[in-house]
Amino acid sequence: MPNYRSTKEEPLLEVKNLETGFLIEGEYYNAVDNVSFKVKPKQVIGIVGESGCGKSVMSLSIMQLLPKGTGKVRNGEIKFQGRNIEGLSDKEINKIRGKDVSMIFQEPMTSLNPVFTIGFQLMEVLFNHEKISKREARDRCVKLLKSVGISRAEQIVDEYPHQLSGGMRQRVMIAMAIACQPKLLIADEPTTALDVTVQAQILELLKEIQQVNDMSVILITHDLGVVAEMCDDVIVMYAGKVVESTTVDALFYNPKHPYTKLLMGSIPKLDEEVEELASIKGIVPSLKNMPKQGCRFVDRCPSAMSECRTISPLLAENEPGHEVACLLYESSKPKAEVHT
Template sequence: MNKVLEVNDLSVSFNTYSGEVQAVRGIDFDLKRGETLAIVGESGSGKSVTTKAITQLLPKPQGYIKTGQILFEGEDITNYSNKQMQKLRGKDISTVFQDPMTSLNPTMKVGKQIAEGLIKHRKMSKSQARDKTIELLELVGIPQAEKRINQYPHQFSGGMRQRAVVAIALACNPKVLIADEPTTALDVTIQAQILELMKEIQREMDSAIIFITHDLGVVANVADRVAVMYAGKIVEIGTADDIFYNPKHPYTWGLLGSMPTLDSDEEELYAIPGSPPDMLNPPEGDAFAPRNRFALEIDTKMEPPMFQVSDTHYAATWLLHEHAPQIDPPESVQRRMQGFASMDEGKDGED
């Protein structure tokens, strides 16, 4: 697969009255055509800021790219002007945001909001855009599309509004679709429908997807690869199998251990102790060390490099150093890993 997006040594900061908030600190990843990369982590880990930097939607002048390079189809877009980015946004890189009510204009009919991009980026006539809008609404599963194009967002249910936002994002066949917590505000049934819809559309259009979420249960169903972020850094990255069956970073263990399962007989879920660090003054060494019961002495003094676990799997933890003690994931995490394996065996059996 060809790389459609490359992010190299990206750092993003915000100037505040209290000082510089280092929201993203030197991250690297790439995205291939037709691939889904999930970026996971707690609130404040830098997930959404990363994608806002890619699309240059950071609040300015407070937010800015401090260092790094963003390549779209091999071309550096880091210093693109607003006019250049307007040509990319919507046409080649689209975003589905978390709350459809803030993404849709409440004073404009839904059909017109979808048609705008078709007229601007694909140079369609109004009648062509209308026909394509109806087709898109049908594609995302909205019934009576010909009638719905003349309705306003408040006349749509929450699930239908999110489907409409997906239709807007897909209108110009984007090469990269950024889905920023697109199902958080929806109930479980609608959530599953939206995720299945995005997978179907991806297969049809061969788009690449960056999926931002804090829910590892969602990731298991949609991602090809997973990047785990903590305190503005990617602390582990690998295929979905790498992360779910062979996690190496204690923070990833914590995220997996806090996942609810249907067959769990535990009275309460595991919770990662403490809170994420203050990014005004990031700690020395491994930022996760104060919350990590497996932390080594070196964790408080020196930041770990990315250790290679396999050709597809990397993790930034001193536990992977050749002289580190052998520490296995906690039992709660091992049970989750066994549960994922059992689920996959069940799926294979059905096939």
């Protein structure tokens, strides 16, 4: 397990050596491979990487929302407040999901049921975890909608998802996620489908809610600008593995992994004039084409060496509080793990 920054404070969430796979044509392939990290109370952690890097699969593993029959946590532990919640029964996990741990999904239109009113769907969350009357639940729903910046809350509560804009629907999803005041909120690309102005409003709202409610947040995104604005620490994932982990400041001022450096280089800068933004050649390997040995980034890496194809780098501390998995650094070289 990686040696994460030490703290006297017990982690709220601890993911340890997590492996999540999918059944494809009769064979299991790992989408999340030996991932470990901790989330402390009131901490905001960003998880970044391109599409296909395993970010969303990891969040669904924590929430135990993997597709039954094809998705499976094959190894590892998911501890919430010291209790291993991986493998709990549906009844047991339902007591935690939505109450102690909530999630905001990428696309609110597909997350909200089009045939039920906003109020009905909000009240369903409350009824699932609290014993309250319909009148109390409705009043709570109106307050929740107002708390996320919806001005016509008394009317919106009786409307349907298709009657709302994308930004309004995402605010409803946030209201649903915080209805029972969870200790941990997982936000999976919460602003992807929204225009730039609405994105900024939603991020500001999330930041305010996190601070007011003292929640921990796992923010999954491909946007490093969002990470800089919101997060304390950052985990960079590539092809199912963590390749770098550190504080936000260290990541932006001293990125170490070639993949992280390339991600940084693809961000437009106001003080620089360039004809063409930097890009990362190639694509993330699919589950069926994942390299069996060596570094998974080798075919796209401008710093690749011959040994990168045969030796799998270890995620190890290169500087205090800064972990990286790259053979450019001695700390990541295994003592005796050479594949041939």
